[in-house]
Amino acid sequence: MSLDKSWLSNPNRRSPEYQQGIDSFVEMAKEHVDKDGNIRCPCTRCYNSVLIPWVKMDYHLQIWGICRTYKDWIYHGESLIPEVVVVDEVMVTNDMVGVIEDVMDECIEESNSAQIDTLFQDPIFMARLSQFMDSKKASAHGDEDDMDAGDD
């Protein structure tokens, strides 16, 4: 079963397609709130680093849009990680911060190290990060996806 995520890259947040996409995302996400009724907010301000009630998340998504780099909805019901991924202690280096910024792409509007720290404490995020780094290495000579190469 694959979800339609084409709307994610739609630059027009007011388009019916985008609004519908958000609606269906919220429909799915609200089934996955925690025991307090909260869920990670994937909007471009929170990028999954905060837990809020799903109605608030809905609101955030309406105004700020969903983080475009959040394509695998692992916090909102999409199971992507096959098994428990054990991440050993990972040294946080400047390089990794660079990768994080890559991952977050436009979501980081201003450098917000507090939120990045929160992400680093999140094992699921760290697992995703290492997957991302691996795939980056693997695709060094390929034309993987629409990976943004950045501006060096």
Ligand SMILES: [Zn+2]
């Ligand atoms: Zn938010």
